[in-house]
Amino acid sequence: MQAKNRPSFVKRIKTNPCVSPVVALAGAIPALLYIALFSVIPALLNLAISFTDYNGNIADFGFVGFKNYIDFFKVIGVDVLPSFWTTIKYSLMVVLPLQVISVGAALIVNKGLKGSNFFRVLFFMPSILGSVVVCSSWKLIFDPQSGPLAEYFHIKSAFLGDSDWSLVCISIIALWASYGYSMTIYLAGLQGISRDYYEASEMDGANGWVQFFKITLPLLWPSVVICLWIAISGTLGMADYIVLTTGGYYNTQTIGFYIFDTVVNEKVNKGLSAATANYNFIFVTVIMLLYNYFIRKRVVDL
Amino acid sequence: MTCGKTRTRKKFPIKKLILYSILVFMGFLMVYPLYLVANISLKSYNEYLTNPLGFVQSPQFSNYAYVWESMEVIGKTANTLWMTGLAVLINIIISVLAGFPIARNFFKGSGKMYVFVLASMFFPTSLVATIILLKNVLNIYGSPAALIVIWSGGLQLNIFMLCNFVRTLPRDLDEAAFMDGCGYFRYILTIAAPLMLPIIVTLMMLKAIGCWNDFLNPYIYVTDTNFRTLSTGLYMFTGQYASQWQYYCAAVFIVATPMIILYVFCQRFIIAGMLSGALKG
Numbered sequence: 001m002q003a004k005n006r007p008s009f010v011k012r013i014k015t016n017p018c019v020s021p022v023v024a025l026a027g028a029i030p031a032l033l034y035i036a037l038f039s040v041i042p043a044l045l046n047l048a049i050s051f052t053d054y055n056g057n058i059a060d061f062g063f064v065g066f067k068n069y070i071d072f073f074k075v076i077g078v079d080v081l082p083s084f085w086t087t088i089k090y091s092l093m094v095v096l097p098l099q100v101i102s103v104g105a106a107l108i109v110n111k112g113l114k115g116s117n118f119f120r121v122l123f124f125m126p127s128i129l130g131s132v133v134v135c136s137s138w139k140l141i142f143d144p145q146s147g148p149l150a151e152y153f154h155i156k157s158a159f160l161g162d163s164d165w166s167l168v169c170i171s172i173i174a175l176w177a178s179y180g181y182s183m184t185i186y187l188a189g190l191q192g193i194s195r196d197y198y199e200a201s202e203m204d205g206a207n208g209w210v211q212f213f214k215i216t217l218p219l220l221w222p223s224v225v226i227c228l229w230i231a232i233s234g235t236l237g238m239a240d241y242i243v244l245t246t247g248g249y250y251n252t253q254t255i256g257f258y259i260f261d262t263v264v265n266e267k268v269n270k271g272l273s274a275a276t277a278n279y280n281f282i283f284v285t286v287i288m289l290l291y292n293y294f295i296r297k298r299v300v301d302l
Numbered sequence: 303m304t305c306g307k308t309r310t311r312k313k314f315p316i317k318k319l320i321l322y323s324i325l326v327f328m329g330f331l332m333v334y335p336l337y338l339v340a341n342i343s344l345k346s347y348n349e350y351l352t353n354p355l356g357f358v359q360s361p362q363f364s365n366y367a368y369v370w371e372s373m374e375v376i377g378k379t380a381n382t383l384w385m386t387g388l389a390v391l392i393n394i395i396i397s398v399l400a401g402f403p404i405a406r407n408f409f410k411g412s413g414k415m416y417v418f419v420l421a422s423m424f425f426p427t428s429l430v431a432t433i434i435l436l437k438n439v440l441n442i443y444g445s446p447a448a449l450i451v452i453w454s455g456g457l458q459l460n461i462f463m464l465c466n467f468v469r470t471l472p473r474d475l476d477e478a479a480f481m482d483g484c485g486y487f488r489y490i491l492t493i494a495a496p497l498m499l500p501i502i503v504t505l506m507m508l509k510a511i512g513c514w515n516d517f518l519n520p521y522i523y524v525t526d527t528n529f530r531t532l533s534t535g536l537y538m539f540t541g542q543y544a545s546q547w548q549y550y551c552a553a554v555f556i557v558a559t560p561m562i563i564l565y566v567f568c569q570r571f572i573i574a575g576m577l578s579g580a581l582k583g
Binding site for chain 2: 034039111126127137141146152259277278
């Protein structure tokens with residue numbers, strides 16, 4: 001076999017002589033074109049635009065070097081840098097409690113009490129509702145005048161209109177919507193853990209907590225990896241819920257929302273938007289690399 | 303004589319009670335927002351003012367009729383349906399046509415193409431560049447064509463999952479078929495696709511649910527008001543009727559209903575599909 005750097009599963013397959021490679025390639029071309037057009041070209045275009053001051057008017061733009069990258073900190077830094085911080089805050093407020101609650105619920109549902117299946121189905125339901133339905137329903141609950149939190153619990157707060165608590169409210173909404181999904185993944189992971197481990201440890205005198213930390217958690221780590229990945233990538237790019245609940249006010253501007261707002265409403269020139277997108281990419285990549293290093297590498301085989 | 307009396311008295315299952323109450327409490331939390339929406343949607347405006355949260359006393363189904371007409375539910379549902387359907391179809395056809403020959407190595411560059419497909423997943427995504435591409439280069443921004451093009455994306459993950467699945471299919475089948483002179487596209491359509499049906503249906507369902515529920519993409523890419531989707535329509539409507547909670551809630555409930563009904567009937571399938579999408583992707 002000649003080519004040494006093909007993916008491993010391709011190496012062992014001999015090309016089928018009866019199939020014309022041209023026809024096969026022709027079938028695959030649309031996908032190739034699509035990916036080139038909508039994944040590769042935008043990335044390159046973005047890079048190119050970030051070095052200009054293109055403002056929508058094709059006749060009037062000039063190459064400005066790294067000006068946009070520096071302006072990012074000066075001109076719009078006052079709006080953007082807090083956005084990164086807000087994004088991190090939001091991400092932490094959603095990702096960490098989500099794992100705890102999902103694992104807890106999965107453990108309870110896994111016990112196999114009667115009716116567990118019904119609860120499992122019930123818990124998953126919010127995950128399939130669209131973001132508009134979710135946010136519209138929760139705006140009712142967070143209504144400062146006649147919402148249930150104000151009436152039944154007498155919490156006097158503007159909730160989504162309060163600069164300190166708005167992000168927390170949005171985190172609660174996100175938790176509600178994604179919790180069923182995470183729980184289902186953890187449930188599947190739990191069901192893959194053999195009962196022998198628990199029985200053996202019980203004979204050695206281990207109680208529930210020890211069992212959890214020494215057996216369940218390490219063996220569940222692949223599911224944790226998946227759920228963390230989904231949660232982190234979902235929250236880092238979050239713009240939906242912010243648009244639907246607060247429109248970016250009250251300290252809830254995440255970087256995803258910031259990019260959406262400035263691009264769609266054309267608040268800054270396109271070169272600066274492009275530079276912002278690149279900075280965001282660096283931000284996300286760094287987080288993903290950290291995630292890879294600290295979390296992915298810990299998968300254990302007992 | 304029994305040695306050692308065995309305990310016949312049942313221990314009061316306090317642990318079970320606690321667990322059950324936690325489950326019930328969580329279930330209640332899951333359902334409460336929708337219950338609230340349904341409850342308020344049936345009240346008249348005056349009843350809401352006097353009794354916002356209690357159970358509805360005199361249900362007004364006319365709220366629904368009003369919203370149905372005012373928000374043009376049928377038009378928007380039709381829009382969403384055909385746009386989602388078209389996008390899902392394009393997506394799956396392109397993915398299968400690419401995934402199959404790559405997995406089977408039918409042409410020389412298939413390994414490189416596979417690497418290209420996967421690597422492109424990690425390229426930076428840029429809203430500015432996409433909009434400029436659609437607006438200035440292709441000139442379809444604002445029309446439903448732009449949305450369908452965007453919704454047909456997500457190919458990389460599909461191709462990856464298809465490749466993994468195709469690897470498990472027997473290769474003798476296509477060798478035999480091709481030796482008998484079966485045309486390539488005919489083979490994919492009549493033999494390979496039915497074999498891949500489980501994963502094809504799963505991928506289509508995931509994409510369809512994602513597109514149906516999508517809010518941001520239709521909001522950004524479709525500015526023509528004739529082609530609004532349900533999600534953007536609901537957003538506009540709730541913005542307009544923000545103080546008339548009964549219409550607001552009726553609208554939310556109408557939009558939520560199709561997915562809830564679908565979920566009630568197909569929940570096992572939906573849950574299994576979304577689970578496998580997460581685990582394999």
